[in-house]
Amino acid sequence: MEYVVEMLNIRKEFPGIVANDNITLNLKKGEIHALLGENGAGKSTLMGILFGMNQPDSGTIRMYGKDVRISNPNVANELGIGMVHQHFKLVHNFTITENIILGVEPKSGLAVDIKSAANRIAKLSEKYGLNVDPYAKIEDVSVGMQQRVEILKMLYRNAEVLIFDEPTAVLTPQEIQDLIKIMKNLVSEGKSIILITHKLKEIKAAASRCTVIRRGKLIGTVDVAATTEAKMAEMMVGREVSFKVDKKEKEPGEVILKVENLSVQNSRKVLGLKNFSLEVRAGEILGVAGVEGNGQSELVEAITGLRHAESGKIFLRDEEITTKPVRARINAGIAHIPEDRQKRGLVLDYTVEDNMVIEIYDRPPFSKNGLLNREAIRKYSEEIMKNFDVRAGKGAESMARSLSGGNQQKAIVGREVELNPEVLIAVQPTRGLDVGSIEYIHKRLVEQRDSGKAVLLVSLELDEILNLSDRIAIINNGELIGIVNAADTDENEVGLMMAGVRKGESA
Amino acid sequence: MKLPIIKGIKKETAVSLLAVVFGLVAGALFMLMTGNNPFAGYAFLFQGGLMSIERIGNTLATSTPLILTGLSIAFAFKTGMFNVGAAGQMLFGGFCATAVGLTLNLPKPLLLTLMLIAAILGGALWAWVPGFLKARFNVHEVVSTIMMNWISYWVVYYTVPAYFKGEFLETESRKISDHASLKVAWLSDLFGGSYINLGILLAVIAVIVISFILDKTVMGYELKSVGFNRFAAEYAGVSVNRSIILSMMISGALAGLGGAALYVGNASNIQIGILPSQGMDGIAVSLLGANSPLGVLGAAIFFGLLYSGKGFMNAMTNIPPEIADTIIATIIYFAATSVMIEKFIDRIIRRKRGE
Ligand SMILES: Nc1ncnc2c1ncn2[C@@H]1O[C@H](COP(=O)(O)OP(=O)(O)OP(=O)(O)O)[C@@H](O)[C@H]1O
Ligand SMILES: [Mg+2]
Numbered sequence: 058m059e060y061v062v063e064m065l066n067i068r069k070e071f072p073g074i075v076a077n078d079n080i081t082l083n084l085k086k087g088e089i090h091a092l093l094g095e096n097g098a099g100k101s102t103l104m105g106i107l108f109g110m111n112q113p114d115s116g117t118i119r120m121y122g123k124d125v126r127i128s129n130p131n132v133a134n135e136l137g138i139g140m141v142h143q144h145f146k147l148v149h150n151f152t153i154t155e156n157i158i159l160g161v162e163p164k165s166g167l168a169v170d171i172k173s174a175a176n177r178i179a180k181l182s183e184k185y186g187l188n189v190d191p192y193a194k195i196e197d198v199s200v201g202m203q204q205r206v207e208i209l210k211m212l213y214r215n216a217e218v219l220i221f222d223e224p225t226a227v228l229t230p231q232e233i234q235d236l237i238k239i240m241k242n243l244v245s246e247g248k249s250i251i252l253i254t255h256k257l258k259e260i261k262a263a264a265s266r267c268t269v270i271r272r273g274k275l276i277g278t279v280d281v282a283a284t285t286e287a288k289m290a291e292m293m294v295g296r297e298v299s300f301k302v303d304k305k306e307k308e309p310g311e312v313i314l315k316v317e318n319l320s321v322q323n324s325r326k327v328l329g330l331k332n333f334s335l336e337v338r339a340g341e342i343l344g345v346a347g348v349e350g351n352g353q354s355e356l357v358e359a360i361t362g363l364r365h366a367e368s369g370k371i372f373l374r375d376e377e378i379t380t381k382p383v384r385a386r387i388n389a390g391i392a393h394i395p396e397d398r399q400k401r402g403l404v405l406d407y408t409v410e411d412n413m414v415i416e417i418y419d420r421p422p423f424s425k426n427g428l429l430n431r432e433a434i435r436k437y438s439e440e441i442m443k444n445f446d447v448r449a450g451k452g453a454e455s456m457a458r459s460l461s462g463g464n465q466q467k468a469i470v471g472r473e474v475e476l477n478p479e480v481l482i483a484v485q486p487t488r489g490l491d492v493g494s495i496e497y498i499h500k501r502l503v504e505q506r507d508s509g510k511a512v513l514l515v516s517l518e519l520d521e522i523l524n525l526s527d528r529i530a531i532i533n534n535g536e537l538i539g540i541v542n543a544a545d546t547d548e549n550e551v552g553l554m555m556a557g558v559r560k561g562e563s564a
Numbered sequence: 565m566k567l568p569i570i571k572g573i574k575k576e577t578a579v580s581l582l583a584v585v586f587g588l589v590a591g592a593l594f595m596l597m598t599g600n601n602p603f604a605g606y607a608f609l610f611q612g613g614l615m616s617i618e619r620i621g622n623t624l625a626t627s628t629p630l631i632l633t634g635l636s637i638a639f640a641f642k643t644g645m646f647n648v649g650a651a652g653q654m655l656f657g658g659f660c661a662t663a664v665g666l667t668l669n670l671p672k673p674l675l676l677t678l679m680l681i682a683a684i685l686g687g688a689l690w691a692w693v694p695g696f697l698k699a700r701f702n703v704h705e706v707v708s709t710i711m712m713n714w715i716s717y718w719v720v721y722y723t724v725p726a727y728f729k730g731e732f733l734e735t736e737s738r739k740i741s742d743h744a745s746l747k748v749a750w751l752s753d754l755f756g757g758s759y760i761n762l763g764i765l766l767a768v769i770a771v772i773v774i775s776f777i778l779d780k781t782v783m784g785y786e787l788k789s790v791g792f793n794r795f796a797a798e799y800a801g802v803s804v805n806r807s808i809i810l811s812m813m814i815s816g817a818l819a820g821l822g823g824a825a826l827y828v829g830n831a832s833n834i835q836i837g838i839l840p841s842q843g844m845d846g847i848a849v850s851l852l853g854a855n856s857p858l859g860v861l862g863a864a865i866f867f868g869l870l871y872s873g874k875g876f877m878n879a880m881t882n883i884p885p886e887i888a889d890t891i892i893a894t895i896i897y898f899a900a901t902s903v904m905i906e907k908f909i910d911r912i913i914r915r916k917r918g919e
Contacts, residue, residue: 363798384801393799401799406792415789415800424782 060122061086061249062107062138062218067116069102071459073450076102077113078273082251084218089240089250091264091281093257093293095491096463097448099273100253101143104220107251108140109133120218139211140220143227143462143489144399145203147195154178154191157210181212185242200349201232208239219243219250223462225259226489229349229517237263255463255491257286269293294493302499302524305507309527310339312374313511314360314391314480319369321355328367329355331535337480342502342512344526344543346519346551352535353515354396357484360513361393362386373479387416390479394470394486396515402469403457410438410453413472437475445471446497462489470498474505481505484515499525519548533557576854579905583852584866586905587895594890600883609888612876613869619876621758625830627868629654631767632822633846634853634860635774636687636815641855642778643811644791649694649709650819651843652716653687657820658827659720660686662737662834665744666728672743679744680766680824687820688813690716695812699805705812713839721836728834736835746829763825768861770818775857777814787811819843848896867892 062084069077076099084090094100105111107118109127118125120136127133133140147156154175163170175191182189187205195203204224211219221240225233240250240263252264260267260281267284269276269292276292290298314337323329330352337343347353358364360371362383371379373389381389395401403412414423414434422433438453447468449455457465466489473481483502487495502525505512516522522529523543531538531554539560541550554560592602613623633650640647647653660682668675694708728737746761778784789797790807798804822842827834849867853859874888898905 361799362801382801382803383798384803387801395799400793401795404789404793404796407789411785415796418785419782427782428780429782429785 059086060084061120063117063119063122064103064107065117065119067103067106067118068114069099069106069111070114071102071450073452073455074448075273077106077270079116080270080273080275082268082275082278084249084251085266086249087244087247088266089244089252089264091260091267092251092253092270093255093260093267093289094270095272095293096467096489096494097272097461098270098293098491100270101222101461103270104140104222104251104253107133108138108220134214134216137215137217138220139214139216139218141204141207141211141222141224143223145207147203147206149196150194152192152194153189153198153206153209156195156206157191157213161214178209178213181209185212185239185246187239199232200227201229201235204228204232204236205239208243217248219248220253221250222253223255223489224252225254225256230519233259255489255495257289257492260289261286271295290492293491296493298492298496300492300496302503304503304525307340307507307527309341310509312336313339314513315370315372316356316360317370317372319356319359319371320367321352321359321364322367323352323355329535330359332369333532333535333537335530335537335540337511337513339511340506340509341527342506342514342525344522344529345513345515345532346522346529347517347532347555349517351532353484353532355535356532357393357396357482357513357515360386360482361391384416387476392473392476392478392481394473394481394483396484398462398465398469398488403465405456405458407457408453409442409447409449409455409457409460409468410434412457412468413438413441413453413475415472416476441471441475442468444475445501446494447471463491463494466490467494467498470501474501478510480511480513482513482515485517486514487516487518487521519551523548523551531555575906576856576859580852580854580859580863582905582908583895583898586898587891590894591887591891594887595883598883598887600881605877605881605883605887608877608880609870609873612873614873615876616756618756618758619872621752621755621760623869623872624755624764624865625758625760626872627865628761628763628767628829629822629826629840629842630845630849630864630867631764631861632770632818632825633842634849634864635767635770635857636818636822637846638850638853638855638857638860639774639778639818640811640815641850642791643787643807643815644794645695645698645808645811645815646706647691647694647709647812647815647819648706648847649691649712649816649843650822650846651839651841652709652713653690653816653819654823654826654840654843655713655720656690656716656823657683657687657816658823658840659716659723659834660820661824661828662740663728665740665828666738670743675744676746676762679828680821683820683824684817685820687823688817690820691812691816692809695809698812699808713843717837717839720834724834724836730833735837737833739832740828744828745832746825759830761825761829763829766821766825770821771857771861774814774818778857783810819846822846845892848892852895 060083064082067077067080080103092100102111106113109129109132118127125136154171157178158174163174178191187209189205189209224236244250264281266278267281268278271293316333316335319330319333320328321330345353359366362381366379370377378386418424423430435453442453445467447464449460449464470486487498502512514525526543528540529543529551530540531551533555538554595602595605614620633654636650637647661679664679664682690712693712694705697703697708698705724737725734730736730738746763748762751760752758786802787807789802790804794804826840849860849863853863870888870892874885877883878885
């Protein structure tokens with residue numbers, strides 16, 4: 058057969074869980090092959106095995122029909138396998154060229170020959186339409202560009218098989234379009250791609266075949282063109298999934314969170330949020346729509362106390378909290394699902410249960426007289442894990458690091474919802490989640506609203522904003538462009554406003 | 565990378581034990597190379613540290629300051645700080661204890677209590693400075709703790725001759741009275757006249773208290789969360805700056821206590837112009853002990869054994885005493901490159917699984 062890679066009967070166990078149970082995946086030359094599965098189904102584990110980061114307990118891997126043993130990522134590189142990890146591995150104060158040649162520096166005499174490397178990178182970039190400036194520094198370029206640097210890193214090492222682990226989770230809709238185009242260029246040049254994503258739309262747009270796994274087991278490989286999104290979702294979750302959110306009409310109550318003329322500096326010490334005002338009422342979900350990096354982070358961090366406000370005021374009910382420390386705000390009733398689950402959301406080297414009480418360990422019953430009450434912590438965590446279907450090999454005692462990306466996210470969402478806050482600030486709450494989990498999390502957010510809480514939803518996904526919000530605030534370049542009722546608007550109007558066009562301004 | 569835990573025995577323990585084995589094997593090779601019989605060498609080395617109840621006492625006494633500096637550094641590590649200033653904190657803590665001991669004339673229990681408090685406060689103060697500089701101005705603690713080492717060196721250098729000059733020598737303080745010494749008759753008698761002293765009890769108590777703080781208390785939970793991920797701690801509302809300062813002060817207090825164990829326990833006066841070697845050795849102890857309090861206890865006693873046995877080995881054979889230092893250095897090397905050892909263990913496990 059014309060298979061480039063055959064992974065046959067792969068099995069991998071972790072303490073308490075079989076992550077891969079007899080999985081077979083065959084990759085044809087020149088195809089984009091999607092790998093679909095619930096959170097914790099074992100996708101990253103399987104790809105980790107192909108890239109030599111994990112060793113399988115049993116099973117064989119073949120390349121071009123020959124058995125291979127991939128004992129570490131260097132071997133994978135030599136075999137022409139490259140991988141873009143979900144969390145990029147780039148050196149921020151290096152240039153793009155320096156990052157790409159790290160470890161395989163071309164020499165002229167004793168010196169590193171940056172120039173010829175940069176030329177080669179420019180050529181590769183042109184060939185595949187990547188549009189990368191070899192001399193730019195990583196810290197100055199967008200996330201989408203960083204991802205293209207990771208792609209170039211693989212191409213520079215002559216990779217033939219490219220693995221993408223949830224590449225689109227961090228991208229804006231436009232960047233996703235671009236990435237799909239790039240991937241198509243790559244396969245038309247003879248490369249083969251394995252793509253992990255939870256977004257069925259992307260699978261439809263990009264892939265030719267799709268392998269579905271559930272709880273470590275192979276469900277099957279299907280032809281994408283001949284299979285509906287709903288069918289794929291069902292294969293993956295094992296039941297039918299509804300993509301629409303059930304939401305009843307509801308009259309919002311009093312103002313819970315009020316932001317008045319708020320200005321906040323970003324990390325580059327210029328105003329990232331300018332004179333911004335906003336009200337969130339009890340019993341409503343207010344969505345904040347905008348292209349990434351237009352002031353959403355500054356807004357959220359100022360409200361939660363992680364960043365100080367240059368001017369303006371923030372009120373929780375009638376109390377001003379503008380200068381209160383983070384913990385006081387949490388205690389006053391602000392919960393926050395952070396944008397970056399690994400940087401802020403979790404202490405990866407703590408167990409799940411320690412993470413579940415990270416804001417409330419100092420309250421009874423979790424501690425008394427300065428001593429932790431392990432039993433109470435355990436019980437509370439197991440409750441959250443049950444309610445939010447957080448799956449982990451050793452339950453509440455598992456290290457947060459060992460959880461799959463989506464399960465980490467569910468744990469955080471569960472923790473914050475369980476705080477039973479006055480205001481829930483949810484930033485990209487479903488990033489990296491499978492469709493079943495998204496459905497569930499959306500339901501819980503709407504439940505918060507229905508029980509009379511205020512929800513501030515920040516998301517880059519327009520669908521999510523439109524589906525969940527009662528009102529939508531559109532932010533562009535740090536300024537409030539306008540607020541519209543979700544019922545009276547559509548994708549086009551919001552999209553235009555996101556680009557900075559004020560309502561009624563255009564013809 | 566992700567580490568699965570070996571069933572039964574923790575991987576860290578296995579790594580440390582292997583580092584010790586490699587170190588001992590390397591030491592044996594050195595002995596062979598210098599034309600000596602390694603079996604005889606090791607026999608004398610261990611006899612030197614363990615042969616009699618008195619020698620055991622001396623071994624424990626040698627270990628005492630190492631336990632405390634190792635604990636100091638391990639505690640800092642666990643809470644995200646690299647304290648390279650244990651030497652200075654120890655010296656200053658020991659100096660404070662000595663100064664109190666030489667100045668006040670009180671009944672022994674009261675005097676010792678005051679001296680220990682002085683040592684703890686002195687060490688804590690010396691570590692507070694780098695903690696504050698880091699919290700307030702983001703000065704890296706490695707730089708500032710090293711700086712503090714030299715400040716403590718010169719403070720002692722000028723203060724001791726000026727106020728506590730010895731009877732014969734300019735370069736050391738007067739001897740403290742029996743009243744002001746951690747040595748007590750019942751303990752020395754129990755160990756056949758060894759110079760073991762109350763320091764060892766303090767060290768063991770410190771090990772218990774620190775592991776209790778780290779595992780069971782709200783404070784330990786907070787400090788460790790800052791150490792593991794200060795962004796997440798900040799997000800959850802833990803006061804990161806307060807934690808940094810507190811963690812340095814506790815670390816410094818432990819080193820200060822180590823200073824008391826050294827200067828008013830094992831010794832009875834303080835010398836000028838020298839930073840105690842236990843400050844840096846503590847880094848090795850905490851490395852080998854995988855930063856856990858119990859691990860530190862074991863590692864410190866092992867190092868103490870090598871140090872206290874090397875004299876006897878030297879007396880009985882032609883093996884140079886530096887061999888003991890070489891073994892220690894090799895062990896440190898292997899403990900530091902534990903990643904390699906981990907890979908090695910991984911491979912053995914996989915073999916066993918029949919792959
Ligand atoms: N190093 C590890 N130690 C213990 N368990 C692990 C480890 N790595 C993964 N697991 C477990 O194996 C299972 C599969 O994880 P994996 O990361 O492959 O999931 P995934 O399909 O990539 O999920 P997601 O879509 O959420 O990223 C999970 O239950 C996870 O907790
Ligand atoms: Mg994954």
